[in-house]
Amino acid sequence: MKTSYILQIHTGSFLNAHTSLEKVKEKMGELIRTKNIQAVIFGWHLDLQLNAQLLDYFHQANIPCYFWLPVLSEIDQIMPSISLTNYTGQKSQCVQVIEDESFSFLCPSHQDSYQNVVKVYEKYLAKLDFDGVFLDKIRFPSFANGYEEGFGCFCEECQEAYQNAGIDVEALKLLFSKHDDALLKGHYDAYGHYLFDHATVNSFYQVRAHLITQLIGQLSDFFHSKNLKVGLDIYAPFFAYHCGQDIQALSKKADFLKPMFYRFTTAPAGMQYEYDAYKKYFPNSSEFKLDPISLSSLAKQVAYLKQSSCEVYPGIEVNPIENICHTDLERFRENQAFFFQDFDCLVCCWNCLLMDEDIQNHL
């Protein structure tokens, strides 16, 4: 099996560039000459000139380019957006863990959330020769944004969707406020959906996932109509459904999925970090016991991905960052050996400009 890599490059936030063409060339030059690079994902800085130069540079090496585009976060930095409302009625707050990223979340039901992404595309990307888009932040906030936000949006529209599915929203809120075990108890099916024992909780999670699938389906249709491929950033399977991502349904709309197998990151999307951020709200419960970054848990999570209708390229960390990402060559090699048993392409996450030299030499 011939193995390859996709390189993810963070060029900056919507507001600030964090790099330049020269810096990208300096770090990526040898990699694209000597390694088997299937594609690059870069973004989400919107500077037309920088993006045109990067496209030229990678296209000259025959490497397809995806624009990395946040959907339900970050966009509020550049246009009026509808914030998520948590179950106590509060609007989403900004959580600053990684510099220059907002992690403030938006409502997936509201049409503005769709239209704003389309507007960003029309204004900044339509004239450029991208091969695809890579949609990020396509989920509800996790419990890393706090307990109240972890249950997602309770604006009028979202509440109406829950009620239309026969959900007693007040009973549900009571379970939240009691930190009830019903919010943990359940099991995974073969696709990685978490089936909750409690019928109301289960319906609620179904509707949530449906709201995300609807928005991402609509966006995928839009980008496909522009002849762009669509890649999706999803949580590691053990937690994707808890954040509103139905992997199976999303895989029917996309060209590829990049599950974030971030085993060594202590920030949002870090697997152990997310698990701990959730479980800490249920300190006395023995339910939902997992060791999500162990190889035995990873094997189960990979099995769920086998049911996907599109390509799957696992995302693994390559950028050690003090206090945030604790990867090194040994950990990278363990990931590499593990995931190449089942997949032929891995995504080097989440910023190859910060890739460790040792890791780079072992791609």
Ligand SMILES: [Zn+2]
């Ligand atoms: Zn909402």
